[in-house]
Amino acid sequence: MMEDIASHIMDIVMNSVTAGAKRIGIAVEKDPRTATLSLTVTDDGVGMDPETVRKVQDPFFSTKTGRKVGLGIPLLKGTAETTGGGFELTSAKGAGTTIRATFDCRHPDLPPLGNIRDTFLVLVVSHPDVDFDLRYSVDGRMLELDTKELKRELVDVPVNHPEVIGFLGKYLDEHL
Ligand SMILES: Nc1ncnc2c1ncn2[C@@H]1O[C@H](COP(=O)(O)OP(=O)(O)OP(=O)(O)O)[C@@H](O)[C@H]1O
Numbered sequence: 639m640m641e642d643i644a645s646h647i648m649d650i651v652m653n654s655v656t657a658g659a660k661r662i663g664i665a666v667e668k669d670p671r672t673a674t675l676s677l678t679v680t681d682d683g684v685g686m687d688p689e690t691v692r693k694v695q696d697p698f699f700s701t702k703t704g705r706k707v708g709l710g711i712p713l714l715k716g717t718a719e720t721t722g723g724g725f726e727l728t729s730a731k732g733a734g735t736t737i738r739a740t741f742d743c744r745h746p747d748l749p750p751l752g753n754i755r756d757t758f759l760v761l762v763v764s765h766p767d768v769d770f771d772l773r774y775s776v777d778g779r780m781l782e783l784d785t786k787e788l789k790r791e792l793v794d795v796p797v798n799h800p801e802v803i804g805f806l807g808k809y810l811d812e813h814l
């Protein structure tokens with residue numbers, strides 16, 4: 639088991655980056671009525687055929703060369719399912735992938751959220767060519783940030799410019 643949700647996000651989103659995604663949506667949302675926390679990651683990367691979709695949910699499969707064991711997806715699935723939640727993976731070759739995991743917040747083994755702020759910041763600034771649609775809504779804290787819009791406003795200033803990183807960090811601190 640990974641120690642927090644933020645580590646799962648990093649792993650699942652890095653899969654999207656490796657799959658060549660140019661646009662990645664990440665949503666972390668808690669529904670107070672049902673005490674359910676959900677994590678949804680959507681990408682427009684290369685996608686997977688139905689056989690791969692089935693295999694990647696098995697911990698003994700990976701397309702990474704030199705390795706037989708891929709762990710990111712099975713670990714998230716396992717964490718969601720042991721906390722009484724659910725896991726869904728939909729993908730189509732050439733179209734992209736959506737992964738959605740839900741967790742029951744009342745379960746004693748629910749992992750902590752971890753450092754979502756740093757996870758979002760590192761993902762955005764280390765992949766300047768990828769647009770991230772970030773959504774967060776947990777216990778009254780809310781964020782909706784589409785880096786495509788941010789980049790449009792920045793015009794020629796790169797998203798990984800030190801001043802932009804500083805601004806982004808502050809913005810995340812205010813909203814998360
Ligand atoms: N978003 C995605 N788009 C396309 N293929 C994906 C995506 N996510 C996962 N895959 C495929 O599923 C495989 C398994 O992913 P998983 O994260 O479980 O393991 P891994 O990335 O191979 O290794 P690890 O995460 O343990 O370093 C990947 O090797 C890749 O082939």
Ligand SMILES: [Mg+2]
Pocket residue numbers: 649650652653708709710711
């Ligand atoms: Mg992975």
